[in-house]
Amino acid sequence: xxxxxxxxxxxxxxxxxxYEMEEMLFAPFAADILQEVGADAARDWIAMAFGxxxxxxxxFDNPCLGLDPDPLNLLSLVVxxxxxxxxxxxxxxxxxxxxxYRGRAWGQHVQNLYVTSCPACWRxxxxxxxxxxxxxxxxxxxxxxxxxxxxxxxxxxxxxxxDRAAEVEPGRSLHWQMMERLAPASDPLRQRIEQxxxxxxxxxxxxxxxxLRILESLDLTVDERRALQHLLALSFWRxxxxxxxxxxxxxxxxxxxxxxxEYNLWAVMHEALAHVQRRSRxxxxxRLVRHFPEIESASEKLTYLxxxxxxxxxxxxxxxxLVLALLLPPPTAPVYWLLxxxxxxxxxxxxxxxxxxxxxxxxxGGGSFLAALVxxxxxxxxxxxxxxxxxxxQWRWRERADPCDSIFSALPPALVRVAVAQVAExxxxxxxxxxxxxxxxxxxxxxxxxxxxxxxxxVLLERGExxxxxxxxxxxxxxxxxxxxxxxxxxxxxxxxxxxDPADPPFPLQTWSAAGEPWQAGEAPxxxxxxxxxxxxxxxxxxxxxxxxxxxxxxxxxADLLAWKLTRALPPCCAPDRPWLDALIASYAEGEERRLHLxxxxxPDNREKELPKLTRALVEAGRAMGFEAIEWVDDDGETRRVExxxxxxxxASFWLTASTALTPRIWRNRLPxxxxxxxxxxxxxxxxxxxxxxxxxxxxxxxxxxxxWVFVKFRHLRQMLHEPMREPDYWLARLALDPITPARAEQxxxxx
Numbered sequence: 216x217x218x219x220x221x222x223x224x225x226x227x228x229x230x231x232x233x234y235e236m237e238e239m240l241f242a243p244f245a246a247d248i249l250q251e252v253g254a255d256a257a258r259d260w261i262a263m264a265f266g267x268x269x270x271x272x273x274x275f276d277n278p279c280l281g282l283d284p285d286p287l288n289l290l291s292l293v294v295x296x297x298x299x300x301x302x303x304x305x306x307x308x309x310x311x312x313x314x315x316y317r318g319r320a321w322g323q324h325v326q327n328l329y330v331t332s333c334p335a336c337w338r339x340x341x342x343x344x345x346x347x348x349x350x351x352x353x354x355x356x357x358x359x360x361x362x363x364x365x366x367x368x369x370x371x372x373x374x375x376x377x378d379r380a381a382e383v384e385p386g387r388s389l390h391w392q393m394m395e396r397l398a399p400a401s402d403p404l405r406q407r408i409e410q411x412x413x414x415x416x417x418x419x420x421x422x423x424x425x426x427l428r429i430l431e432s433l434d435l436t437v438d439e440r441r442a443l444q445h446l447l448a449l450s451f452w453r454x455x456x457x458x459x460x461x462x463x464x465x466x467x468x469x470x471x472x473x474x475x476x477e478y479n480l481w482a483v484m485h486e487a488l489a490h491v492q493r494r495s496r497x498x499x500x501x502r503l504v505r506h507f508p509e510i511e512s513a514s515e516k517l518t519y520l521x522x523x524x525x526x527x528x529x530x531x532x533x534x535x536x537l538v539l540a541l542l543l544p545p546p547t548a549p550v551y552w553l554l555x556x557x558x559x560x561x562x563x564x565x566x567x568x569x570x571x572x573x574x575x576x577x578x579x580g581g582g583s584f585l586a587a588l589v590x591x592x593x594x595x596x597x598x599x600x601x602x603x604x605x606x607x608x609q610w611r612w613r614e615r616a617d618p619c620d621s622i623f624s625a626l627p628p629a630l631v632r633v634a635v636a637q638v639a640e641x642x643x644x645x646x647x648x649x650x651x652x653x654x655x656x657x658x659x660x661x662x663x664x665x666x667x668x669x670x671x672x673x674v675l676l677e678r679g680e681x682x683x684x685x686x687x688x689x690x691x692x693x694x695x696x697x698x699x700x701x702x703x704x705x706x707x708x709x710x711x712x713x714x715x716d717p718a719d720p721p722f723p724l725q726t727w728s729a730a731g732e733p734w735q736a737g738e739a740p741x742x743x744x745x746x747x748x749x750x751x752x753x754x755x756x757x758x759x760x761x762x763x764x765x766x767x768x769x770x771x772x773x774a775d776l777l778a779w780k781l782t783r784a785l786p787p788c789c790a791p792d793r794p795w796l797d798a799l800i801a802s803y804a805e806g807e808e809r810r811l812h813l814x815x816x817x818x819p820d821n822r823e824k825e826l827p828k829l830t831r832a833l834v835e836a837g838r839a840m841g842f843e844a845i846e847w848v849d850d851d852g853e854t855r856r857v858e859x860x861x862x863x864x865x866x867a868s869f870w871l872t873a874s875t876a877l878t879p880r881i882w883r884n885r886l887p888x889x890x891x892x893x894x895x896x897x898x899x900x901x902x903x904x905x906x907x908x909x910x911x912x913x914x915x916x917x918x919x920x921x922x923x924w925v926f927v928k929f930r931h932l933r934q935m936l937h938e939p940m941r942e943p944d945y946w947l948a949r950l951a952l953d954p955i956t957p958a959r960a961e962q963x964x965x966x967x
Contacts, residue, residue: 286559286567287448294445298495299438307439308488314429321429325422329479331357331376335366348474354380384417385424393424397560410469411557416477419454442491444562449487451558454480464551467579540596544589544610544622547577582621590625606649613642614685623692633693635686637792645689661698667714668721670694677788679753681727681743681913684715731916741913754789756876762799763813770812774800798907802900822873826855829871832936833857840943864890871896875904878914885918892947899928902955926955
């Protein structure tokens with residue numbers, strides 16, 4: 216497998232799980248990266264996060280990673296590096312639930328708050344969640360999975376549910392105590408913090424605050440307390456109205472959702488317990504230091520993490536002392552930071568949250584503040600790097616809140632490499648690597664249009680498929696920064712507008728619509744080359760070819776770890792988008808999410824037996840219907856082709872393969888040939904991939920429509936081959952009646 220270049224950054228793509236508080240921060244040290252990374256955990260982790268070779272890692276004296284001011288991420292890493300074992304965490308959690316409260320164990324109070332009755336058998340059962348809607352919120356239904364009669368579903372809320380939801384709420388003394396942990400009454404932030412409490416039901420807020428107060432009274436070790444604090448931090452996220460609607464975290468202001476789910480915190484806390492148990496000590500072979508203290512042993516390799524923004528450590532970091540530094544420009548999501556500010560203050564007190572106050576000023580389009588923040592941190596880290604060392608940045612954004620311009624303008628002109636990947640629909644992530652020694656640049660002012668055009672062409676050549684504007688823009692900005700000081704903001708805007716004019720794309724580019732047609736006004740443009748290279752291998756095709764190999768080699772495997780391995784096996788320019796990875800996993804893997812394996816029918820031995828059998832049957836069927844039938848194997852060795860011909864010309868072309876990684880060949884066969892029917896015969900399990908390509912890859916859509924391709928399942932072809940042979944046109948029309956996907960605008964009629 217082709218591995219990543221040691222000098223290139225690697226864009227990490229962990230899955231988004233709704234019960235994880237790290238959901239909004241796709242950082243290299245998000246929880247999923249820390250799973251199953253081997254014996255020398257920290258070394259493997261750094262290699263995984265930055266694509267560094269073992270040889271490069273051996274040269275490191277003290278890898279130094281700087282963390283943003285969010286103490287919740289630091290808490291997550293503390294547990295991952297120094298946390299107790301699973302049994303100890305479970306025992307500490309049991310102590311929390313068994314602690315007396317008003318004459319009963321605290322856990323009994325929590326459990327009883329979510330008891331309802333099954334609508335089928337009327338026995339007591341716990342609701343998994345409650346649905347609220349309206350202003351003010353009204354409890355309308357409950358979600359139930361009855362262990363007695365097996366009923367599962369949603370039913371209307373009963374009067375008893377209404378009464379139970381109103382039983383408890385935080386008293387004024389508890390409310391005052393929790394607010395004082397964040398800001399005094401005179402603080403201007405106090406009103407916004409008060410708003411945060413409105414995004415919890417009174418019942419859930421009472422459970423969380425009382426659990427935190429009980430936790431503080433327990434006599435626990437430091438590691439046990441951190442593990443339970445991490446558990447409560449996850450519960451603060453899952454217990455909020457945002458958990459079922461994470462998109463609200465990107466809104467510019469706090470806005471109560473009209474409908475939301477109130478999750479059962481008894482179940483949520485037990486889910487969080489299992490999560491913390493899995494994470495604890497997943498990075499057990501390195502020591503964690505919170506505020507860059509003095510090095511205790513020069514011979515011991517330490518990983519340093521800072522809670523504060525690196526700019527606070529001007530006097531602590533010496534010049535030419537670091538071999539690796541990581542910087543995470545914070546996302547411009549004010550609601551997200553306000554929530555994390557509140558959670559940090561409730562868990563650790565006002566001092567821990569104080570360093571986050573600047574981030575509350577981040578707003579969509581607030582580029583100057585973000586640029587100043589990044590510039591200050593870069594100056595500190597950059598001067599501290601050893602010669603030829605690296606500073607790596609990673610950030611995430613949504614299309615309407617693209618911070619790339621502000622970030623690149625804050626960097627020194629020493630950019631080496633940039634990688635951009637899609638983490639979800641409309642959400643992107645980028646990583647950039649800066650070399651310590653700035654490159655020398657000619658004094659002449661570059662031709663910014665030419666530099667930008669070259670960057671677009673290079674990325675398209677490397678990816679091998681059309682790309683959206685959101686992916687291309689960071690590469691242009693990075694190329695300008697690498698040339699020296701970029702043009703002023705007004706000039707940058709003009710140059711970008713000229714480069715991204717879909718009506719007049721710069722040569723040698725052209726624009727497509729998502730539907731595979733030439734771009735029309737009002738459509739989102741996809742950028743591609745007028746004359747694509749031949750041969751070429753698109754990034755999506757590379758990823759699909761690797762997927763079955765990795766599943767066969769590493770099964771059983773966790774879905775996120777599989778995504779990591781696939782990303783690492785590709786060049787950084789081809790980092791696969793996470794939605795495409797999920798589609799590949801759904802097509803090729805089966806089993807539980809954490810124990811995936813290759814589908815039995817996709818095993819190479821099974822496909823090697825199946826394809827020749829189908830090919831021979833097609834040849835025999837063609838000859839039985841009076842055609843000259845020929846077969847051959849394509850150069851890739853994986854695709855078999857059969858053609859039915861007569862003296863009058865070609866009548867039918869069949870491509871039989873177990874993969875959809877055929878983009879260039881489908882594209883080269885897009886021109887219609889009179890009288891020729893084209894069939895791509897693939898397993899039914901590839902239906903999702905074909906549809907994904909049709910929906911997201913203009914080359915596939917254009918080739919499918921223009922070339923008259925019909926995608927047929929193996930199963931349907933086998934059924935047709937077992938039927939009595941009829942008139943050829945009738946048989947071919949019948950074959951096209953059960954396509955694997957409705958990609959074609961019009962299917963073949965019964966008679967052609």
